[in-house]
Amino acid sequence: MEAQYSPASVERTAQQFWEKNRCFKAIEDANREKYYCLCMFPYPSGKLHIGHVRNYTLGDVIARFQRMQGKNVLQPMGWDAFGMPAENAAIKHQVAPAKWTYSNIADMRDQLKALGFGYDWDREFATCDLDYYRWEQWFFTRLVEKGLVYKKNSTVNWDPVDQTVLANEQVIDGRGWRSGAKVERREIPLWFLKITDYAEELLADLDKVEWPEQVKTMQRNWIGKSKGIELDFEVPDVGEELRRLTVFTTRPDTLMGVTYVGISADHPIAKRAGEIDPTIMEFCKECRSGGTSEADLATMEKRGMDTGYVARHPITGAEVPIYIANFVLMEYGTGAVMAVPAHDQRDWEFAKKYDLPIQPVIADLDGNQPDVSEGAYTEHGQLINSGEFDDMLFDDAFTAIARQLEKEEKGRVRINFRLRDWGIARQRYWGAPIPVKYGAEGETVPLTDDELPVALPTEVEIDASGSPLKKMRTFYEMGAGWTRETDTFDTFMESSWYYARFCCSDNQEAMLDGRANYWLPVDIYIGGIEHAILHLLYARFFHKLMRDFGMVESDEPFQRLLTQGMVIADTYYRNNEDGSKEWFNPLDVTVERDEKGNVTQATLIADGEPVTIGGTEKMSKSKNNGVDPQSLINRFGADTVRLFIMFAAPPEQSLEWSDSGVEGAHRFLKRLWKITFDHIQHGEPGHIVSAELNDAQRELRRKTHETIKKCTDDIGRRTTFNTAIAAVMELTNALGKLNDDTLQGLAVSREAVEACVILLSPITPHICHTLWQELGHTTALIDAPWPQVDEKALKRDSMTLAVQVNGKLRAKLELPADADQVTIECEALSHENVRRHVEGKSINKVIVIPGKLVNIVAS
């Protein structure tokens, strides 16, 4: 065995062994328990970044651990290859998206291999492969047949200079990112999937999955089921077809406090008012400027204008004004809201601004009328100023008001969802073409099976003015007056079912086959918390669609979910003369510290001059605080990178990058190597004979089995890999302290060394592979079973008890493990320091927590 640890050769050897023996080839076997471990596949943007490394290390550790538990493990990898960055790169570098994407994939695949991840590469695919997206097109046409697809007008961000649709991220402060032009909200017809048909089930089935509670809560809130009343105001002066103005409210108990009605600028009544009054028309136009995102809409200045029309209150018949309000959107609900300024903060602010009446109709539970001069009173309470409904509480008022409205056919109880249907059409090139054709007479028809698939042309030139497909007659002209749809699918479509395709990616005849039911559902799905809502909700929806077509049997795609935090790093910068900042990579900066370790100053190595220390932020190109995984692998090896990433923080938290932390991880692996080397040098151990062990040997043995117990729980159940690594570090520390060359001494040391190697092997598989062989094993570590805890070795003869007086620690007692309550109390009370603190006081109570502490309550 080499005395020195050299990661490059160790890693090459291990990776060649795994590849030669096809260790990660997953084969369906009905007699074995399967484990499908999946990480969110990457967008092939160019190079792997540390966030990917974190994600995939987490997955690989779990996959290797489960394999050692005897499971038949599937861990695939592929590429989420359609999307905007490829188009942006095409504009910037004059390279076609397909070429750029496949070249990035080749680079990133090499990097994944260098990190030693155990993927079944035979199942790999990219979503931009025709063999993948053709099934998506086929499935879409089936969804059309089933009535789950429809076309309707929807609002998009329109850049009037570039004459193109912008994504929300391309709208910065209401302006197009490239043109700088003021963005307009424009309505165009788009394709939608009826995800709302599944709203109830998407909500209910959250109870079936083992996901973090916070993610389930976010999804529940997103789906947003609420019970309310849909009710009709009558608009007398607007003409028969617009006479009924419908709103939805979850607070019918406040109905008597309605003092105006707010409508969208796109509402038919607003349009009618605009036809009459040009200032209203102008106002409606202004309401359409700015971005479409909910954050934009929620933070913009609330503005409104009186339409001149009035609405008749459905119960009192009183007339209230109808206002156009810029925060009411036609697409959400009915495009109109009833406003109760006394009990809704947004309505309150609007009423104050436009001097509309504020009428309190809810008192607190003691019947006190609320003060609404400084803000709305939004709590539930008892009704006042509400005529026959006075003194009712929320539930009774809801029922009574609903009954009356129903009787008069002016309203009905409704379950409402916040969730909206999924707009799946994009006016972009680099995506899967939507398989629809349009006839000369305006017919819209899905393509037939023999017209499928629609291949995306890859020889294209791209500029900033929208999709080239719209200019390619060879693409869209189908003959006989038929033209093809030039919109492409939202890329969330591809990421909604790739996990299923991995089960049978070689099938050329069908989207999925029976193998999907062997592997699915995914046992654990690992990826960024930023996907908590959209991607995960769409994938759940798609799974249910596939289930209803009989392609999968399970209700949910992902049984367990692990959401990882982001990777952050220090930032350093200098201010330029023009007010901008120049950012320096942490590698180019040295940090000085005082004798306590506090950072005093940071200087740029290149010129020795100081730089400003910025915050610790998400690794990004713009802040120049990224770390290149490849250079780390070259310098320290993949195992060091994997170890540091798993050690620095638990998976859910953000991970702060630290170069000295990486060095520390490397130091630990060198130490592990040296400990194993030294141990082997000391000769062959005997067999452990429990009865013959001395105290030090017994103690190390107990530590070994405590560590096995803790690591098993930390990796398998808690997924806190940082604490598992810390436990192994403690074991190596204990191991280093036992210098015992007797046969029994070497035997317990051997058990401890092997435990370290095997427990770390999912995390640092290469070094452990080699050390295992050096320890004389003839079979490979990857096929070794996970170690078992010897409960007998865990037994202790004595215990340490903390003794508190009035909750403050005053002494520690070492007592036999089987000491009884009376003995414990006597020993605690007779301790010198305890006596000092209870002197002159009477003891009221003694609380004994077995095995932990004694608290003496004295006064």
Added chain:
RNA sequence: GCCCAGGUGGCGGAAUUGGUAGACGCGCUAGCUUCAGGUGCUAGUGACCGCAAGGUCGUGGAGGUUCAAGUCCUCUCCUGGGCACCA
């Protein structure tokens, strides 16, 4: 603006069920080893007081519940994620 998280030594973090706050690592300090070190080893390291024994304070802030609170409750401040066309 709305929804969801998170704030613990100089730093990353640990404390799993209300029961000894600071495991493990980084950094720093001292010493030893080595021709040398960006090596290895040993010891120390929350703050304050004290020669020591020991004591006081301490988990973003303010209250509260409890024999006991980092952990539970109320309010509040700050940071991060998501908000439907970034992936």
